Each structure stands twice: as structure tokens, then as C-alpha cells.
Amino acid sequence: xxxxxxxxxxxxxxxxxxxxxxxxxxxxxxxxxxxxxxxxxxxxxxxxxxxxxxxxxxxxxxxxxxxxxxxxxxxxxxxxxxxxxxxxxxxxxxxxxxxxxxxxxxxxxxxxxxxxxxxxxxxxxxxxxxxxxxxxxxxxxxxxxxxxxxxxxxxxxxxxxxxxxxxxxxxxxxxxxxxxxxxxxxxxxxxxxxxxxxxxxxxxxxxxxxxxxxxxxxxxxxxxxxxxxxxxxxxxxxxxxxxxxxxxxxxxxxxxxxxxxxxxxxxxxxxxxxxxxxxxxxxxxxxxxxxxxxxxxxxxxxxxxxxxxxxx
Amino acid sequence: xxxxxxxxxxxxxxxxxxxxxxxxxxxxxxxxxxxxxxxxxxxxxxxxxxxxxxxxxxxxxxxxxxxxxxxxxxxxxxxxxxxxxxxxxxxxxxxxxxxxxxxxxxxxxxxxxxxxxxxxxxxxxxxxxxxxxxxxxxxxxxxxxxxxxxxxxxxxxxxxxxxxxxxxxxxxxxxxxxxxxxxxxxxxxxxxxxxxxxxxxxxxxxxxxxxxxxxxxxxxxxxxxxxxxxxxxxxxxxxxxxxxxxxxxxxxxxxxxxxxxxxxxxxxxxxxxxxxxxxxxxxxxxxxxxxxxxxxxxxxxxxxxxxxxxxxxxxxxxxxxxxxxxxxxxxxxxxxxxxxxxxxxxxxxxxxxxxxxxxxxxxxxxxxxxxxxxxxxxxxxxxxxxxxxxxxxxxxxxxxxxxxxxxxxxxxxxxxxxxxxxxxxxxxxxxxxxxxxxxxxxxxxxxxxxxxxxxxxxxxxxxxxxxxxxxxxxxxxxxxxxxxxxxxxxxxxxxxxxxxxxxxxxxxxxxxxxxxxxxxxxxxxxxxxxxxxxxxxxxxxxxxxxxxxxxxxxxxxxxxxxxxxxxxxxxxxxxxxxxxxxxxxxxxxxxxxxxxxxxxxxxxx
Numbered sequence: 001x002x003x004x005x006x007x008x009x010x011x012x013x014x015x016x017x018x019x020x021x022x023x024x025x026x027x028x029x030x031x032x033x034x035x036x037x038x039x040x041x042x043x044x045x046x047x048x049x050x051x052x053x054x055x056x057x058x059x060x061x062x063x064x065x066x067x068x069x070x071x072x073x074x075x076x077x078x079x080x081x082x083x084x085x086x087x088x089x090x091x092x093x094x095x096x097x098x099x100x101x102x103x104x105x106x107x108x109x110x111x112x113x114x115x116x117x118x119x120x121x122x123x124x125x126x127x128x129x130x131x132x133x134x135x136x137x138x139x140x141x142x143x144x145x146x147x148x149x150x151x152x153x154x155x156x157x158x159x160x161x162x163x164x165x166x167x168x169x170x171x172x173x174x175x176x177x178x179x180x181x182x183x184x185x186x187x188x189x190x191x192x193x194x195x196x197x198x199x200x201x202x203x204x205x206x207x208x209x210x211x212x213x214x215x216x217x218x219x220x221x222x223x224x225x226x227x228x229x230x231x232x233x234x235x236x237x238x239x240x241x242x243x244x245x246x247x248x249x250x251x252x253x254x255x256x257x258x259x260x261x262x263x264x265x266x267x268x269x270x271x272x273x274x275x276x277x278x279x280x281x282x283x284x285x286x287x288x289x290x291x292x293x294x295x296x297x298x299x300x301x302x303x304x305x306x307x308x309x310x311x312x
Numbered sequence: 313x314x315x316x317x318x319x320x321x322x323x324x325x326x327x328x329x330x331x332x333x334x335x336x337x338x339x340x341x342x343x344x345x346x347x348x349x350x351x352x353x354x355x356x357x358x359x360x361x362x363x364x365x366x367x368x369x370x371x372x373x374x375x376x377x378x379x380x381x382x383x384x385x386x387x388x389x390x391x392x393x394x395x396x397x398x399x400x401x402x403x404x405x406x407x408x409x410x411x412x413x414x415x416x417x418x419x420x421x422x423x424x425x426x427x428x429x430x431x432x433x434x435x436x437x438x439x440x441x442x443x444x445x446x447x448x449x450x451x452x453x454x455x456x457x458x459x460x461x462x463x464x465x466x467x468x469x470x471x472x473x474x475x476x477x478x479x480x481x482x483x484x485x486x487x488x489x490x491x492x493x494x495x496x497x498x499x500x501x502x503x504x505x506x507x508x509x510x511x512x513x514x515x516x517x518x519x520x521x522x523x524x525x526x527x528x529x530x531x532x533x534x535x536x537x538x539x540x541x542x543x544x545x546x547x548x549x550x551x552x553x554x555x556x557x558x559x560x561x562x563x564x565x566x567x568x569x570x571x572x573x574x575x576x577x578x579x580x581x582x583x584x585x586x587x588x589x590x591x592x593x594x595x596x597x598x599x600x601x602x603x604x605x606x607x608x609x610x611x612x613x614x615x616x617x618x619x620x621x622x623x624x625x626x627x628x629x630x631x632x633x634x635x636x637x638x639x640x641x642x643x644x645x646x647x648x649x650x651x652x653x654x655x656x657x658x659x660x661x662x663x664x665x666x667x668x669x670x671x672x673x674x675x676x677x678x679x680x681x682x683x684x685x686x687x688x689x690x691x692x693x694x695x696x697x698x699x700x701x702x703x704x705x706x707x708x709x710x711x712x713x714x715x716x717x718x719x720x721x722x723x724x725x726x727x728x729x730x731x732x733x734x735x736x737x738x739x740x741x742x743x744x745x746x747x748x749x750x751x752x753x754x755x756x757x758x759x760x761x762x763x764x765x766x767x768x769x770x771x772x773x774x775x776x777x778x779x780x781x782x783x784x785x786x787x788x789x790x791x792x793x794x795x796x797x798x799x800x801x802x803x804x805x806x807x808x809x810x811x812x813x814x815x816x817x818x819x820x821x822x823x824x825x826x827x828x829x830x831x832x833x834x835x836x837x838x839x840x841x842x843x844x845x846x847x848x849x850x851x852x853x854x855x856x857x858x859x860x861x862x863x864x865x866x867x868x869x870x871x872x873x874x875x876x877x878x879x880x881x882x883x884x885x886x887x888x889x890x891x892x893x894x895x896x897x898x899x900x901x902x903x904x905x906x907x908x909x910x911x912x913x914x915x916x917x
Contacts, residue, residue, distance in 0.1 A: 020676070030643075085681040143451070145451070157615065161542045178766070182757075186458075190760045
């Protein structure tokens with residue numbers, strides 16, 4: 001079992017452990033009773049049955065006792081489950097961080113909703129969170145049903161089209177945790193992954209401030225050329241790079257692409273080689289992805305890669 | 313004389329139109345097993361794909377098609393039909409009548425079932441496979457996200473098989489309630505007949521929900537309605553409610569007959585009456601009722617109110633009680649009887665050791681906070697296979713071993729039976745036990761591959777190995793049957809010394825089942841001191857005795873239908889219509905008159 005790292009996941013993990021204990025005990029007792037029943041020699045061996053009613057009172061009493069015990073165990077399990085959740089929605093604490101997560105075929109769009117006087121920040125496939133602060137997560141789907149699940153941080157919640165969802169979690173310790181889409185969502189369901197990075201509060205605030213900046217301007221001539229390639233290509237129809245005219249919304253925001261650990265929602269690590277491979281033949285990396293191949297001459301491709309790889 | 317009256321017509325047409333419930337039922341069982349074997353082979357390919365991380369054996373599209381067909385075929389084309397098929401075979405024999413209430417309808421039902429199964433597998437082999445899962449959640453299953461004919465074929469397969477299931481259910485309900493041997497009042501019915509009755513009533517209540525749902529989905533896809541399209545006012549969660557309102561009772565539809573098998577086998581081998589017959593029957597009925605009150609426990613993660621989730625959690629836990637009652641009654645029945653550990657009983661032991669664990673993980677999953685963590689992970693894959701294979705397939709294999717001597721007249725070889733039990737139980741736990749742990753470690757369901765970084769490789773490899781042990785167990789089982797059917801010792805009417813009426817007649821039973829129709833004075837007629845029979849039923853026509861529903865008092869005589877061509881024609885017309893609709897809505901226009909014509913012929917005076 002995974003170690004719980006949020007306030008919400010702790011009672012859940014405790015309850016899971018307790019239920020497994022009960023399961024093991026009941027299973028062992030029942031199996032032992034069955035084996036005893038099969039091997040035990042009856043002091044009065046039954047005559048080949050005649051169909052007449054035998055005196056079953058002792059056996060019935062044993063059955064009633066066992067059923068009563070079962071009912072008690074079930075009542076305890078219900079009570080424990082109610083204690084661990086589900087809880088009614090309560091009003092959020094005032095300092096909660098608000099994040100909107102939108103499921104797409106097959107990637108996650110993550111938007112830090114604007115605090116009063118601030119701006120919203122959009123990224124993809126990487127959820128950065130501060131430790132020790134409640135997070136209100138608002139869920140939307142752009143297409144089919146997905147389900148947000150970061151096992152170490154607690155249970156899953158579906159992203160249902162036309163039905164906005166919400167849950168709250170409070171990560172307790174820094175670390176890097178895996179996340180998945182848990183509801184079957186079609187071809188690339190298996191490779192719709194998410195990384196959750198929990199940081200100390202000040203580290204997180206620094207990251208968020210960095211992330212809010214517009215894209216870094218090209219410094220090398222190669223990067224400069226790459227930006228030209230990007231802006232002249234169909235890329236801009238789907239992708240946004242803040243600080244440039246590119247403002248498409250069908251694919252992930254690329255403003256700080258180079259900061260992210262993976263490409264294509266966890267399909268491959270984010271390195272220059274994988275980035276080039278992804279641009280040239282996305283269908284080989286992640287068959288079914290909606291990303292078309294770049295179809296650029298070698299030189300332009302190299303320029304584009306160096307531009308994108310520089311988007312820190 | 314009886315043979316001439318009740319036997320089939322001559323030639324191949326005689327075979328096709330034969331209304332003998334036993335022959336139709338054997339076809340049902342064989343067809344269902346064939347579909348089940350195909351679906352099982354697909355799961356082996358899936359296990360090969362998951363054996364190692366980042367495997368490139370299958371692409372995601374093929375894998376998704378495989379698990380969709382595997383689930384759909386196992387549920388709709390194997391599990392329900394095989395249980396119903398055995399019910400159609402055994403119920404008339406066990407209640408002492410000559411045939412089912414509507415012999416021609418039964419023939420129609422079988423051909424519709426066959427056509428539905430061939431349609432689904434035909435689509436699969438012609439690369440028009442559904443890929444949206446056996447549950448076909450919308451909007452993934454809508455035309456926008458699942459183009460092509462796959463989901464349409466899936467939806468029509470549902471219509472085919474549910475139509476057939478409804479036919480079989482009506483047969484069993486009416487036959488059970490109106491054709492029992494005089495004296496077999498409800499309190500003397502064998503537990504298996506009770507189980508088949510409960511299962512059939514559940515089919516009648518549950519199947520319409522999925523037929524409506526799959527038809528609405530087909531209409532969304534074919535004639536642009538928008539029941540399930542959110543942008544146009546449809547509701548995707550409605551689909552889940554309709555699907556699981558059928559889908560959860562479906563599990564009990566499969567499981568309740570298996571409980572009946574267990575009770576019959578236990579009585580025969582412990583050679584004593586069941587402890588707590590009324591409690592066991594009451595539990596079956598309660599399971600059937602409660603089974604309709606917990607469908608939304610499949611949807612905790614989809615978002616529901618606090619009150620709803622508490623209700624469905626409590627209902628899901630409560631259903632453990634009737635099952636527990638039966639388990640305890642069975643143990644109390646066996647206690648100290650020193651039963652002979654023959655293959656059917658060994659399968660029952662395998663059932664216990666597997667199903668009890670599956671039931672307990674069901675209680676774990678019913679707890680909402682735990683379910684939100686484990687839902688849609690491999691833990692659920694483990695749970696459902698413990699319940700369905702442990703709870704239904706093991707009793708089924710035991711039941712076949714137990715009743716095949718009746719069906720074939722020959723005993724199956726014990727050594728092969730024992731070896732297959734050992735291999736199957738060991739292989740099963742090797743395959744599915746590690747999946748609990750995979751689910752706890754965060755492995756979601758329905759993934760065609762997983763990364764090396766996840767650490768799930770070892771347990772997956774073990775599971776794949778186990779799957780091949782299961783295959784070996786099944787091969788030994790089948791080899792045993794093949795040997796037994798040709799060379800097995802002759803069984804005689806009652807090789808197990810069992811108590812119920814099917815063992816009173818020859819093995820295999822003649823076309824008319826029982827020569828003089830039996831009358832019954834106890835719950836265990838074959839253990840009663842003297843057999844009693846019914847007289848005054850004509851043998852030159854297909855006449856049976858109709859009795860009252862509660863007390864089975866003789867009511868009147870009735871002549872049943874014999875073979876006819878019309879059921880064949882109607883099933884052909886229905887098949888043409890349902891298949892045609894997938895390609896053009898005009899199929900309704902030309903298909904309806906065809907069906908109407910066949911019905912007219914059927915009911916021509």
C-alpha cells in the first residue's frame with residue numbers, strides 16, 4: 001500500500017488497513033470451519049439420509065451465532081467508513097489554493113485560478129502544490145469522462161462533461177507523486193499520466209511566480225529562428241506561448257515547456273531527443289494522439305527544437 | 313409411444329426445429345461455452361501484453377478491443393446463457409414435467425442468442441470491434457469519440473442476448489410455477505429450482521433497463537438523437553445509472569444459480585437434508601431483491617450526494633448477510649458428514665476458498681472512502697474475478713461434472729477431475745491474488761501497458777504465469793470430459809445417490825423425461841420410501857399436468873406445442889432486422905413486416 005501524504009488520505013489508508021485485517025480474520029475462520037466440517041468425524045455418523053427432518057437445533061444455533069457475528073462486523077465496518085468519510089461538503093478555508101484541472105484526450109490542463117488582483121496561470125500534466133495548505137480542485141472535462149487520481153494523495157474523482165466537479169486535499173509533505181487517469185477514456189488512457197510535485201510553501205510560491213511570467217525571449221540566433229518557425233506553423237492553432245501571438249487552446253500551454261519533466265502526459269521524458277522525436281512522429285510515440293507531425297525540413301526542425309527546449 | 317409423441321421430427325429439419333428442452337439446452341450450454349472459450353483466449357493475449365512493462369505485443373487499439381470483447385462476451389454470451397441453459401435443461405427434469413411451458417419460444421430464444429454472439433465475434437474478426445469497454449460509457453461510446461460500427465454492433469449484441477435471456481427467463485418462471493409435480497409445493501422445491509426462479513425474475517426486472525439504454529445509445533449513433541450527448545442536453549451519468557441498474561443485478565443473475573448448484577451438490581454428497589432450507593431459500597430471494605438496491609456503488613467517484621453514497625454503501629454491505637447465511641448453513645450441513653471428496657464437491661471447496669475472499673473484498677470496496685481509492689484499479693479486477701470465477705465458474709464446473717452423467721449416461725474420470733480442480737484453484741489464485749496488491753500500488757484498470765518506473769512488473773509477470781496454469785487446468789478438465797463421454801463408466805439413473813427427481817429417470821433421459829410423471833410427498837423424493845406417480849395423462853399427444861403455483865395441486869391437463877418452422881423464420885427475421893439497423897434505419901421499415909409475417913405464420917390457427 002502507498003504511504004498517504006495528504007490529510008484526506010490518512011483516515012482512508014487507516015480504514016483500508018483495518019478492513020484488510022477483518023477480511024483476513026473472517027477468511028481464515030470461515031476456511032477453518034469448512035475444513036473442520038469436512039474432516040471432523042461425527043460421534044453419531046448420519047444414516048444414509050431418509051429425507052426425514054433430523055434434529056438440527058444445535059447446527060441452527062451455530063448458524064444464527066455466526067450470522068449475528070457477521071452482522072456486528074458489518075455494522076462496525078459501516079460505522080468506521082462513515083467516520084472516515086464520505087463527508088458533506090464544507091465551506092473552504094479562506095487560504096485555500098484554487099486549481100482547475102481539465103481533462104483532455106489524453107492530457108491534463110492545469111490552471112491556477114487567479115487570486116484577487118493576480119493572474120491565472122496555465123500549465124499541463126504537472127501539478128505543483130504547496131505542502132500544508134488546503135487545495136480546492138475544480139474538475140472539468142473537455143471531451144469524455146476522465147478521472148483524476150493521485151494515489152498517495154487520496155481517492156479519485158471523475159471529470160464528467162457538463163458536470164463540474166470538486167474535491168479538496170491538503171498535501172502534508174513535499175515529494176514527487178504519480179497521478180493517473182483512472183476512468184477508461186479511449187485509445188491512450190494508459191498514457192494519460194500526471195506528476196504531482198508537492199513543495200515547501202515558499203518554493204511553491206516562487207515556482208508559481210516564475211510560471212506566471214511570459215515566455216523567455218530567445219537569446220541564440222537558432223532559438224530566434226525557431227520562434228519564427230513556430231509562429232509561422234500550424235502549431236499556433238492549438239498551442240499557447242504567453243508573450244507571443246500563439247494562443248491556441250486545443251493543446252497544452254507551452255510557455256514553460258522546458259520546465260516540465262515529461263512530454264505527452266508522461267509518455268516520454270522531456271529531453272531534446274525525445275522532443276524532436278515527438279515533433280517528427282507523434283503517432284509513433286503515442287499512437288492516437290491528436291498532435292499532427294510537424295512535417296518540417298531538418299534545419300527548421302532543429303531550430304524549433306532549440307526554441308522549445310529553451311522555454312524555461 | 314411416448315418416444316414417438318415427444319421425439320423430434322425426421323431429418324435435419326427435425327433437428328433444427330426440435331423442441332425437446334434438453335437438446336435446446338445442451339446447444340445453449342455448448343454455444344455459451346464456445347463463446348466463453350473465445351473470450352478466455354482473448355484474456356490470455358491480454359495477460360501476455362501485460363506480462364512485461366512497455367510491451368509492444370499489442371497496440372492500445374487492439375488491447376481496448378480485446379478487453380471490450382472479453383467483458384462483453386463473458387457477461388452476455390457466456391455467464392448468463394450458460395446458467396440459463398443449465399436451468400432450461402434441469403428445471404423440467406427436477407420438477408417432474410415433460411417440457412418447458414413454451415417449447416417453440418425456447419427454440420426461438422436459442423437462435424436469437426446464437427445470432428447475437430456470432431454478430432459480436434463476426435465484428436471482432438472483421439475488425440469492426442467495439443473498443444469502449446463492456447460498459448460503453450458515454451460520451452466515449454458516442455459517434456464522435458467512437459466512430460465506426462463497433463459500438464453499434466455492441467449495442468445490438470446486447471439487444472440480441474437480452475431478448476434471448478428474457479425468453480429463457482419467462483420459460484423458467486412459468487414452467488416452475490405451473491408445471492411442478494403434484495405435491496411439490498413451494499417449500500419442497502429443490503434449492504436449485506428456487507435459484508433458477510429467483511434468477512429468472514431478476515432477468516425480467518433487470519434486462520429491460522439495458523435494452524432501453526443500448527437502444528437509446530444506438531439511436532444517438534444512428535439517427536442523431538441526443539439522449540447521452542451533453543452539449544445537446546443529454547446526460548452522460550444517466551447512462552451509468554441505466555447500465556448499472558442492469559449491470560449489478562447481472563452479477564447476482566450469474567451468481568444465484570451457482571449458489572443453487574452448491575446447495576444441490578452439498579445435499580447429494582453429505583447425504584443429509586440442508587441445514588436451514590428456509591433460511592437458504594429466503595437468502596436467495598433476499599439476494600435477488602437487494603441486488604437491485606446497490607447499483608450506484610459503481611459510481612461513487614462520479615460524484616453523488618452524501619445521502620446517496622451512504623445509502624448505497626449500507627445496501628452493498630448488507631448483501632453480505634444473505635450470502636453469509638448460506639455459507640454458514642452449508643458448513644453446518646457438511647459438519648461431520650464425512651462426505652466423499654469427489655470432483656463436484658472439490659469444486660465446491662474451491663468455490664468456498666475463493667468466493668469467500670471475493671465477497672470480503674466486496675465489503676472492503678463497498679466502504680466509500682476505500683472505494684474512492686481502489687475503484688477502477690486492478691484491485692477491482694481481482695475482486696470481480698474472485699466473485700465471478702470463484703463464485704460462479706467453479707460451481708458451474710462442479711455442476712457440469714455432477715450432472716454430465718445424467719446428460720450423457722457416463723461418469724467422468726475422477727483423476728482428471730481432481731487434477732483440474734487443483735490446477736484451476738492454484739492457477740486462479742496465482743493469477744488474481746497479486747492483482748489486489750497491484751491495485752493497492754496504484755495500477756489503474758484498462759491500461760494496455762505500464763512503465764518500468766511503476767514497479768508493477770514482477771506481480772504482473774506472476775499473474776500472467778498463473779493464467780497459463782488456469783489454461784492447463786481447463787485443458788485437463790476438457791480432456792477428462794472427452795474421455796468420460798466416450799469411455800466413462802455407465803452411470804445408471806442415480807450415480808451419486810442424490811435426492812431430486814432428475815435422478816429418477818434414465819441417463820440420458822428420454823425425450824419425455826419421466827415415463828410415468830412423478831408425484832412428490834417430501835423435499836427429497838428419491839430418499840422417500842416409495843415413489844408415487846401421476847396417471848391419466850395421455851401419451852399420444854404432448855400432454856402435461858398443470859398444477860397450482862403455490863401448493864402444486866393438480867389443476868388441469870394441457871397439450872404443449874410440438875416442433876414448427878415458424879420460430880426459425882422469426883429468429884431469422886429478427887436477426888436480419890437487428891443486423892440491418894446497424895447499417896441503415898430503413899431496416900426497421902423492411903424488417904418489421906418480415907417479423908410480422910413470421911409471427912403470423914407462428915400463430916396461424
